[in-house]
Structures are given as structure tokens and as C-alpha cells.
Amino acid sequence: MTSQEIFAQIEKKSSFLCIGLDPDPRRIPKHLLKEEDPVFTFNKAIIDNTIDQAVAYKPNLAFYEAMGPSGLETLAKTLEYLPKEVFTIADAKRGDIGNTSRLYAKAFFEQMNFDAITVAPYMGEDSVGPFLEFDGKWVILLALTSNQGSQDFQLIENNAHQPLFASVLEKSQKWGTSENMMYVVGATRGESIAEVRKLVPDHFLLVPGVGAQGGSLEEVAKYGMNKQCGLLVNSSRGIIYASSEKDFGEAAKREALALQESMSKLLDTYCN
Amino acid sequence: MTSQEIFAQIEKKSSFLCIGLDPDPRRIPKHLLKEEDPVFTFNKAIIDNTIDQAVAYKPNLAFYEAMGPSGLETLAKTLEYLPKEVFTIADAKRGDIGNTSRLYAKAFFEQMNFDAITVAPYMGEDSVGPFLEFDGKWVILLALTSNQGSQDFQLIENNAHQPLFASVLEKSQKWGTSENMMYVVGATRGESIAEVRKLVPDHFLLVPGVGAQGGSLEEVAKYGMNKQCGLLVNSSRGIIYASSEKDFGEAAKREALALQESMSKLLDTYCN
Numbered sequence: 001m002t003s004q005e006i007f008a009q010i011e012k013k014s015s016f017l018c019i020g021l022d023p024d025p026r027r028i029p030k031h032l033l034k035e036e037d038p039v040f041t042f043n044k045a046i047i048d049n050t051i052d053q054a055v056a057y058k059p060n061l062a063f064y065e066a067m068g069p070s071g072l073e074t075l076a077k078t079l080e081y082l083p084k085e086v087f088t089i090a091d092a093k094r095g096d097i098g099n100t101s102r103l104y105a106k107a108f109f110e111q112m113n114f115d116a117i118t119v120a121p122y123m124g125e126d127s128v129g130p131f132l133e134f135d136g137k138w139v140i141l142l143a144l145t146s147n148q149g150s151q152d153f154q155l156i157e158n159n160a161h162q163p164l165f166a167s168v169l170e171k172s173q174k175w176g177t178s179e180n181m182m183y184v185v186g187a188t189r190g191e192s193i194a195e196v197r198k199l200v201p202d203h204f205l206l207v208p209g210v211g212a213q214g215g216s217l218e219e220v221a222k223y224g225m226n227k228q229c230g231l232l233v234n235s236s237r238g239i240i241y242a243s244s245e246k247d248f249g250e251a252a253k254r255e256a257l258a259l260q261e262s263m264s265k266l267l268d269t270y271c272n
Numbered sequence: 273m274t275s276q277e278i279f280a281q282i283e284k285k286s287s288f289l290c291i292g293l294d295p296d297p298r299r300i301p302k303h304l305l306k307e308e309d310p311v312f313t314f315n316k317a318i319i320d321n322t323i324d325q326a327v328a329y330k331p332n333l334a335f336y337e338a339m340g341p342s343g344l345e346t347l348a349k350t351l352e353y354l355p356k357e358v359f360t361i362a363d364a365k366r367g368d369i370g371n372t373s374r375l376y377a378k379a380f381f382e383q384m385n386f387d388a389i390t391v392a393p394y395m396g397e398d399s400v401g402p403f404l405e406f407d408g409k410w411v412i413l414l415a416l417t418s419n420q421g422s423q424d425f426q427l428i429e430n431n432a433h434q435p436l437f438a439s440v441l442e443k444s445q446k447w448g449t450s451e452n453m454m455y456v457v458g459a460t461r462g463e464s465i466a467e468v469r470k471l472v473p474d475h476f477l478l479v480p481g482v483g484a485q486g487g488s489l490e491e492v493a494k495y496g497m498n499k500q501c502g503l504l505v506n507s508s509r510g511i512i513y514a515s516s517e518k519d520f521g522e523a524a525k526r527e528a529l530a531l532q533e534s535m536s537k538l539l540d541t542y543c544n
Contacts, residue, residue, distance in 0.1 A: 022372075062368060062373070063372075063375055065379040066375040066379045068348075068379075069344040069348065093392070096332070097419040100332055100334045101334070104334045107338045111338065111340050120365070120394050122392050122393060122426065123417050123422060124420070124422055124423065124426070126419050142394055142395070147395060147398050148396070148398050149396020150396055152443055153393060153394060153439060154394065156436065156439060158429060164428065171424055171425075
């Protein structure tokens with residue numbers, strides 16, 4: 001998928017919403033547990049109810065791996081169920097030596113046909129490069145994450161006062177382009193998004209941390225939006241667990257619609 | 273498993289060899305392809321032929337994920353086949369926000385009963401912590417890896433001239449102990465192992481990069497060994513692909529024996 005195709009989706013739906021498909025078998029509505037594949041049934045209902053509001057879906061692999069081998073079958077079915085025009089992200093945070101990263105890339109881009117995968121930068125260029133060799137596929141590199149622990153290493157400054165996340169942004173731009181690389185930038189720090197945007201003016205940013213983690217959508221848009229929108233803002237728990245009853249699908253739609261309406265206004269204000 | 277139990281294995285086998293079970297379906301002997309589960313048959317033969325020389329086995333998840341959902345079945349069967357006294361490492365390089373890391377921990381420590389998992393440090397304490405909450409289980413944190421890309425970020429110095437990998441060693445010692453945390457330190461830089469050992473005198477180090485990647489076993493032992501050995505040196509391709517014919521098991525044994533003999537001498541020299 002090209003950035004132009006992603007932007008076309010964003011314009012069509014007046015939304016830059018990404019939904020995290022992170023189904024915890026202990027948290028999905030009880031009445032689904034009698035289904036043959038409760039998590040797939042849950043995912044289908046979430047997708048059916050939010051497909052007009054979401055431009056991207058992002059299953060986090062941990063939730064599927066924790067179910068054992070059948071979890072990957074559930075993930076594969078979910079991916080197949082998603083319409084071709086939405087952008088699909090394997091939130092896997094992989095990264096290994098070159099020949100091993102290549103196998104992960106095959107697993108996620110060929111076996112499972114995801115459009116994108118999140119990758120951890122710690123092991124450097126040859127751990128990221130193999131993911132960039134697949135036409136039309138994307139690496140979404142961790143830069144500044146939304147969790148507390150992001151302060152442990154990502155903010156360490158080098159002797160030129162550049163924090164580690166900025167070194168990641170700077171170096172990795174030589175490995176890929178704004179047509180095959182995006183960055184994870186947490187929403188929990190509005191001012192940091194401005195700093196990131198200065199370093200990577202054209203790249204899409206995948207922004208977790210709005211909602212359950214407390215980030216502000218307005219700040220993200222104000223500081224992060226570029227002329228192709230350049231943002232995919234993720235919400236997981238706030239949407240998929242909006243209700244734990246039989247109305248979970250409608251409740252998810254309601255939450256997605258509320259976010260989409262805010263996003264629509266922000267697109268009008270900041271993306272012209 | 274405790275460090276004392278690992279050391280007991282090392283003393284019993286006069287070896288600190290870890291074997292990487294990284295089976296590439298395109299590289300395993302052709303005659304196995306007619307088996308129902310060729311990779312499991314391959315792994316069994318490697319284990320049968322090297323169990324007297326190896327104290328640890330380390331399947332890299334990428335090789336199993338690249339096979340699709342059946343790959344995880346193969347991995348589970350392999351893990352079940354391994355004798356209880358050997359140390360088992362899921363080379364998965366995971367790491368995510370807290371609630372998600374907890375699911376990975378459950379997947380690898382409960383679903384699959386691995387003794388240890390490799391974890392990437394980029395996301396900091398709350399991404400590593402959940403793996404440390406399982407009794408008798410180990411985190412093996414990436415510190416200084418053996419690949420070329422390790423130079424991109426791991427060697428960046430902060431304004432006190434401390435490289436990133438040293439910050440990782442220093443900070444993470446507050447999260448775990450030498451009874452639930454080890455570090456990945458590549459063998460490709462002998463002098464760096466000495467530097468690491470100064471910072472973490474008691475922790476076990478998992479050392480890849482001997483063999484195919486060109487590291488020297490002698491240097492690793494000289495600079496890295498402590499009084500409980502403190503080293504697990506990994507070899508993958510040099511052992512498991514020693515022959516691509518019907519004699520691959522015997523060839524693997526020959527390579528493992530050669531390494532074990534060198535290790536036995538190094539234990540006599542440096543571990544007393």
C-alpha cells in the first residue's frame with residue numbers, strides 16, 4: 001500500500017483512526033465463549049461495527065501468541081476478514097540479526113500478508129533492513145513509545161544533547177523512505193510530537209496512547225499533522241472493551257464514531 | 273531453574289554450550305522432507321546427538337513463525353522432547369508495554385514452559401518487568417549484540433561517555449538479579465566482554481557470534497568467565513548444518529564435541 005492510498009482512505013472516512021485488535025479472552029463478553037472461535041467472533045463484530053470509522057487495524061501479536069498455536073489461526077482468519085483497502089499492522093515489535101529478521105518479514109508479509117509490522121530499533125540497520133525489502137510493505141519503527149519505561153533509554157542524550165529516539169529517527173531515515181517507513185510516537189507527550197515532526201516532516205506516525213493511556217488527540221493533531229495527514233492514531237481498549245455485554249459491537253461503534261468526529265474536525269483544521 | 277542448577281549441568285558436561293535450534297526448511301537434509309513433521313524430526317536428531325555436549329538449547333522464534341501456525345506446534349513438540357535438566361531459551365527478542373509483555377511472558381513461560389526468553393530493552397523497565405515475575409524463569413536482555421547494526425545505537429555514548437549498552441546493564445540490574453536476569457553479549461568483540469564483565473560480575477552472559485559470525489571462544493572465556501562459569505556460548509549453524517546429508521546428526525555431534533572439548537579446557541583454566 002502507498003502513502004497516497006492510505007491518505008485516500010483517510011479522506012474518504014474523514015478519520016485517521018487505527019483500532020488495536022487486542023482481544024483478551026478474559027475480557028471479551030461472556031456470551032461469546034460458547035462460540036467455536038470466540039476471539040474471531042469478537043474481532044469480526046468489532047470490525048463490522050467500526051469499518052466506516054477506521055482506516056487501519058493493528059492486532060498485537062502477544063494477544064494471539066498467548067492463546068497458543070490456535071491463536072495464530074485466529075489471527076490469520078481475522079486478517080483475511082479485513083477488507084483489502086484498510087491498512088493492516090502487525091504490532092509485533094520484532095527485530096533480530098539480518099537472516100532472522102528476514103524470516104520474520106516473510107512470516108508477517110508473505111505468510112500473513114500484513115501491510116506493516118512494528119520493529120524495535122535496538123539492533124540497528126541490519127535488523128531493520130530485511131523488512132524494507134518487500135514492495136508495498138512498511139516498517140513502523142519504535143521511536144518514542146508511550147509507556148513509562150520510554151524514559152529509561154529513549155531519552156538518554158548523547159554528547160551533542162540528542163536523545164536516543166532522535167538518533168533513531170535520524171539514522172533510520174537513511175535506511176528507508178517515507179514510502180516504506182513510519183514511526184511509533186506516543187501521544188503522552190504533545191511537545192515531543194512537535195520535536196519528532198521537525199526531524200521527520202513527511203513520514204507517517206503511528207500514535208498509541210490516546211484514551212486509556214491519557215494522551216490528547218488535539219495536541220497530537222496540532223503538533224503532528226502534515227499535508228498528507230501523516231498520522232494514524234491508535235485506540236484499543238477504549239473501543240473494543242467499551243461494553244462487556246451483548247451490545248459490545250454497538251458500544252465500540254459509538255466510541256469509534258466519537259473519535260472519528262473529533263478527527264474529522266482536526267483534519268479540517270490542520271490538514272489542508 | 274536456578275543459576276546453581278545451570279552450573280551443575282555445566283560441571284557435569286564440562287561444557288557451556290548452547291545450541292541454536294534454528295531449522296530452515298530449505299536447509300535441512302532433503303531426505304527428511306518426506307517425514308510428517310520434517311523440522312521436528314530434524315530437531316530430535318540434533319538433540320539426540322548433542323545432548324551430552326549441550327547445557328542449553330535456544331530455538332529462535334522467527335524460524336518457527338515463518339512456518340505458519342504449524343511451526344508453533346513443532347516448537348511445542350520440540351520443547352516437550354527436551355530433557356528437563358537442560359536450560360531452554362526462547363530467542364524471541366520480545367518487549368512491549370506492561371500488560372502486553374505479561375501476555376508474552378505467559379505465552380513463553382506458561383503455555384510453552386521455556387526457562388528463559390530474550391527481551392529487547394528499548395522500551396525500558398515496565399516492558400521487561402513482567403517477565404521477571406515468574407518464579408524460576410529468566411529474562412535474557414539484549415545488551416551488546418553480535419551483528420553489524422549493534423554499532424548504530426548500542427555504542428552511542430551519553431554525556432558521561434557511557435555507551436548505551438552499559439546504561440542498559442547498569443539500569444536493568446535494579447530490575448532483576450543474577451538469579452533471574454542474564455545478558456546477550458556478542459562474541460565478536462573480546463575486549464567488550466571484559467567491559468561487560470566489570471559491570472555485571474555475577475550475571476550469566478548468553479554469547480552468540482562464536483563460529484559462523486567469527487567470534488573467538490578463547491577470548492570469550494578469558495574475559496567473560498566467572499566462578500560459576502557465567503557463560504552460555506551459542507552455536508547454531510556451525511552445528512545444525514554441519515552436514516546436509518543423512519549423516520547430519522553425527523556431523524552435529526562431531527562439531528558439538530569439538531566445541532565441548534575446547535570448553536572443558538577453558539573451564540579448567542578460567543573457572544576455579
